[in-house]
Amino acid sequence: MRERVERVPVVVQGRRGRRGRAARLVWGGAEAAVTCGLVLLLLVVHQLWWTNRQAREGAERKVQALEREWGRSDQSDGASPGDNAQPESEEPDPAGRDAGSGESSGRQRPDPQQQPVTAPAPRWDQAYAVLRIPRIGIRVPVAEGVSKSAVLNKGYVGHYPRTAQPGQGGNFALAGHRNTHGEPFRRINRLAGGDEVVVETKKAVYTYVVDKVLAQTSARDSGVIRAVPRSLVKAGHGYSSPGYYITLTTCTPEYTSKYRLIVWGKLRSMRPR
Template identity: 65%
Template sequence: MRVPVVQHSTRRRSARRRRALWSGAELLVTVGVVLLLLVVHQLWWTNREARRGAERKVEALEREWGKDGGGAQGDGGGSGAGATPAVPRSYDGSGGGSDGGGGGTGRRATAVRQSSPSWSQAYAVLIIPRLGLRVPVAEGVGKQAVLNKGYVGHYRGTAQPGQAGNFALAGHRNTHGEPFRYLNHLRIKDVVEVETRDATYTYSVDKTLPQTSARDSGVIRPIPRSVVRPGYGYSQPGYYITLTTCTPEFTSRYRMVVWGKLVSMRPRG
């Protein structure tokens, strides 16, 4: 009976193959663990840290405003402290000048005078009851300085809260606090409030644009109207708020837009 002879070179090749397979398996496991940690960091840790930071900032702003005693500058016109000026419908461009109150020609709800905030400074609080959202608003839409902190960013050059024109905001939909994660859940007539040092401005959701180009600058113009999908937007001056975020989820290819109109202003204090 012949006994097979195993040569040393064959053994060495087999050993090298086993080592290569083992090293490859270790490398794949290591890469998988690293990727898992990155996913956990992005989807859990950044949200946790950004939300905690945003909550602390909201609390700090409200403490600061409380110490200032309101500081409302719009009460001295003889209409009585705490009065809430109504916003005529003619402001939203619906035409006719009728505000539903009869004989209200010339009534104007003037926004409280506001100083220009510094770049990346948090200076207001956005409140959306349907989303359970209460988040700081900061000047600018830079990722590191504003959005990645879990804040909502104000597009520089657009109107400030309560001013004529378009108060335009951006926020993350995924990761870093994702304040606008459920922006698509908003419905017509939902309430959106903006608190500042001097007043609270209430807007009512009026229109939505489910998807447009990330470069669609028309949606944040003073009279917001999509230049990509012209059927969406407005044609008359008004007092608008614009909320923008990325869509679909976990991508930044397109933008979703929600518009609202100012319905009231309540001075603080």
């Protein structure tokens, strides 16, 4: 009688097991990639949309607050920073000469002793003026300093310390974001000669007119914000004599901070509020 031999089935899992592990790894990698993509998308939305919305709303509230404050202020109060304003009929000498220099421009300059006394410089981060550029629809506060967290990221335009105040001889130099955080200087590359740049303070309104544009220069080109603005990098760009200037600076190309875009203007008129 033959003995029955039982055969035990043997399952070979080598190849199938490797395929299963590979599939799980691929699926896990896909999930991680999708998650990373969503996080990056949210970051982009936050930077390009949410920060702009917050900054613009905050900047507009500050403009309205300044205008209410100026409306309530007594006309007998002292001048705000830089308000050594001349009468509207008097034009500043673009060469910065005065009557005592021996060089007459054909206009009698007002006596400095009859000018309103210039108030102390605004405190750090204080918003004290409003910048309007009708050509590109800008109306934003101007604050002292160019700190990102305290000024620029609020959607404000920042005033470079140790440059002139509005209406003063020299260079009233400003910086602003071109992208994100309100991006007030997003379209200043569209400005051209003759466009108006208006600066309003508590006591006066100053109208500058765009004169020159430097499309690109080094981020370290400090000459563009000097009292007589002139590029130290791009030969022949800027001015050679004293005057009443305004300088707008921002980053270029868009979404980078490698270079700077510069817009220069000259003071055309000033009038009391």
